[in-house]
Amino acid sequence: MAKCLRCGKPATIFLEGLRFCNDCFKIHVEKEFQSAIEGHAIGTRLINGEEQVMVALSGGKDSMVLWYLLRKFNFNVVPVHLNLNYGVFSEKSLEVIQKFSEKIGDKVLVYNIKDDFGIDMLEVFNRAKKRPRCGVCGIIKRYLLNKIALNLQVDVIATGHNLDDGAATTFKAILNWDFDTLSRNYPIVSSYKDKLVKKIKPLYRLSDKEIKMYADLVGIEYTSEACPYRIGKVTLSKTKDILDEISEDYKGIKRTFYYGYLRNKDIFQKDEAELKECKICGMPTASEDGVCSFCKLTKGLSDG
Ligand code: SF4
Ligand code: ZN
Numbered sequence: 001m002a003k004c005l006r007c008g009k010p011a012t013i014f015l016e017g018l019r020f021c022n023d024c025f026k027i028h029v030e031k032e033f034q035s036a037i038e039g040h041a042i043g044t045r046l047i048n049g050e051e052q053v054m055v056a057l058s059g060g061k062d063s064m065v066l067w068y069l070l071r072k073f074n075f076n077v078v079p080v081h082l083n084l085n086y087g088v089f090s091e092k093s094l095e096v097i098q099k100f101s102e103k104i105g106d107k108v109l110v111y112n113i114k115d116d117f118g119i120d121m122l123e124v125f126n127r128a129k130k131r132p133r134c135g136v137c138g139i140i141k142r143y144l145l146n147k148i149a150l151n152l153q154v155d156v157i158a159t160g161h162n163l164d165d166g167a168a169t170t171f172k173a174i175l176n177w178d179f180d181t182l183s184r185n186y187p188i189v190s191s192y193k194d195k196l197v198k199k200i201k202p203l204y205r206l207s208d209k210e211i212k213m214y215a216d217l218v219g220i221e222y223t224s225e226a227c228p229y230r231i232g233k234v235t236l237s238k239t240k241d242i243l244d245e246i247s248e249d250y251k252g253i254k255r256t257f258y259y260g261y262l263r264n265k266d267i268f269q270k271d272e273a274e275l276k277e278c279k280i281c282g283m284p285t286a287s288e289d290g291v292c293s294f295c296k297l298t299k300g301l302s303d304g
Contacts, residue, residue, distance in 0.1 A: 013213060016252045022217055029214045033069045036187065041259045043200045046188050046200040047075065051155035056145050057108065058092030061215045061222040062160030064100060066203055068220050070158065071104065078154050079108040082144055084121055084137070092223040100221060109152075117144060124297050125229065133229045134236075136297060143283070143294040149197040161187075161201040164208040167258040168239040175239075182268040185261075192275070195284050207254065208240075247280075249252040 002011045006028070011019035020028055039045045047053055053075050057063045070077045081097050083090050094110065101108045108184050110262040113119045119140065128136050166185065175179035187204040191197055203211060215222055230237070247253050275284035278292035280299065285292035 015155050015207075015209060015213075016247075016255075024130050026214065026217060028205060029058050029210055030069070030072070032210075033202060034073065035207045036202050037073070039188070040205070041262045042187060042265075044188055046202055047156055047158075049075070051075045052078060052153075053156045053158050054080050054149050054152060054154040054197075055158045056160075056231055057081045057093075057097050058160070059096045059223045060160065061220075061224075062162055062203055064096070064160075064220050064222045065211050066158060066160045067106075068104075068218065070202070071106065078152060079106055079109055080145070080148055080152075081110045082141060082148070083110060083112045084141075085112065085114055086121070086228060089223075089225045089227050092225040096223050104220070109148075111148060113140075113144070119144075121229075123166060127300055128297055137229065139293045139297060144294075146197055146283075150195070154197065156198045156200055158200050158202055162201055162203040162206050162208060162211055163254060163258060164240050164243070165236070166201070166204050167243055167254040168236050170258060170261045171243060172236065172239045179270065182261075183270045186265060187262075192284055203288075204258075270299070279303070 002014070002019050004011045005019050006024035007021060009021040009024075012022050013020045013025045018028070033091040037046050041044065053070060055063065055067050055070055055077055057067060057079055059081070067077065067079055079097075079101065081094065083094055084164070097108055097110075113121060121137065121140070124136060125133055125139065145157055166187070169181065169185050172178075173185065189199045193233050206214075214220075243254055243257075273286065273287055276290050277283070278285045278287075278295055279290045280295040281292060283292055283294070287293065287296075
């Protein structure tokens with residue numbers, strides 16, 4: 001019988017050439033999380049113990065595990081959920097978040113995109129028909145989460161992006177020679193002029209599979225409900241499928257690829273141009289016409 005590489009007991013979990021018993025697998029995941037916080041492969045610590053961290057919860061496995069791990073390692077966590085009003089998908093998200101919050105005794109701050117910010121996402125999607133919905137949704141979510149973080153005066157926003165997300169985003173950016181994405185697809189993005197809050201991705205060393213197995217072992221509930229608006233041409237999930245297929249023959253290639261990119265990030269570094277202030281909302285924007293994408297999408301100024 002195959003033995004756990006850490007303790008020699010019978011192995012129950014087999015991953016990318018590694019084998020663990022259940023207990024040692026949990027230790028492995030927690031060590032990778034701690035290494036991420038310490039900034040291994042990027043040379044910069046993501047957060048220190050004093051910083052207040054807003055964790056953006058979607059109810060999926062990644063953000064739920066992130067919430068759990070940040071608490072487990074005693075970070076000062078502010079859990080936040082932005083309800084997008086996407087029908088059953090949003091209802092299920094809210095349900096698992098509220099259930100877990102009761103279980104661990106953490107209060108979650110829930111915002112509703114329509115009630116709190118007056119935004120109807122269906123109207124926004126209709127207005128920006130030519131653009132991929134996930135791209136549109138991403139702009140709105142990033143803007144509002146930053147706004148919430150500024151109001152709450154937290155130091156950092158933590159999101160559940162994992163190793164598969166990092167590798168797939170980098171891979172897709174290279175296929176398109178998208179240097180903008182390649183210049184900023186890092187696990188840490190600094191704050192900007194008191195207007196953009198620092199952002200971190202503490203799960204960047206953990207794969208989809210590792211996070212799912214950890215959630216199941218520890219008993220963290222999450223929603224797997226598919227978003228009704230995830231429709232597009234070459235989505236990130238398609239790119240993930242391609243990388244998964246390559247990984248069948250090249251074990252660990254996602255990790256090698258993404259860490260290699262992180263180690264060589266200076267190649268893609270750009271001289272940051274001074275951002276303008278949006279003529280409408282005053283937030284930083286790189287847009288030529290001086291109106292940020294959020295304002296264009298929500299105020300119907302163009303198709304975004
Ligand atoms: Fe938004 Fe796309 Fe995520 Fe749905 S799948 S919540 S549209 S980013
Ligand atoms: Zn604006």
